[in-house]
Amino acid sequence: MARVDYFQDPDAPQANSLRPAVSAFVQDKTGRLLMIRRTDNDKYAIPGGQQEIGETLAQAATREVLEETGIKIEVTGLVGLYSNPEHVIAYDDGEVRQEFSICFRGKPVEGELSTSTESKEVCWVSPDQIGRLDIHPSIRLRIDHGYADTQKPYYS
Numbered sequence: 293m294a295r296v297d298y299f300q301d302p303d304a305p306q307a308n309s310l311r312p313a314v315s316a317f318v319q320d321k322t323g324r325l326l327m328i329r330r331t332d333n334d335k336y337a338i339p340g341g342q343q344e345i346g347e348t349l350a351q352a353a354t355r356e357v358l359e360e361t362g363i364k365i366e367v368t369g370l371v372g373l374y375s376n377p378e379h380v381i382a383y384d385d386g387e388v389r390q391e392f393s394i395c396f397r398g399k400p401v402e403g404e405l406s407t408s409t410e411s412k413e414v415c416w417v418s419p420d421q422i423g424r425l426d427i428h429p430s431i432r433l434r435i436d437h438g439y440a441d442t443q444k445p446y447y448s
Contacts, residue, residue, distance in 0.1 A: 315340025317438030329413035362406030365398035372446030
């Protein structure tokens, strides 16, 4: 399903949906960040997706990272809570979703990088390479907060 992200855009369509989503800021032992290149908008992002019925938010983050990257993680903390009504995502089926995402911190446990139907590329990215990638501002915010590694999670 194709998607278009609108961020602080006065011409954005009105949201008609709100669903819990998760993402994960995962670094390897050398400090590289686990990232995907999305199939739906061709942008780089940290892995994540929708929570499913019957799972906790942390379980959703673990499942989504494994599905999108091939890497099994352990959730170790919380980066932040993101619910900016000025960020909406329009899907080609007519749904326009307001951002509502919980970003966890995680560490890799096992696995090998592999793509999925949602990720056309999976890679470990060094901090100095982040600025060269096409990343949506809302995802860049999570990455910046993940690198800041404060004791208090961000919330909006």
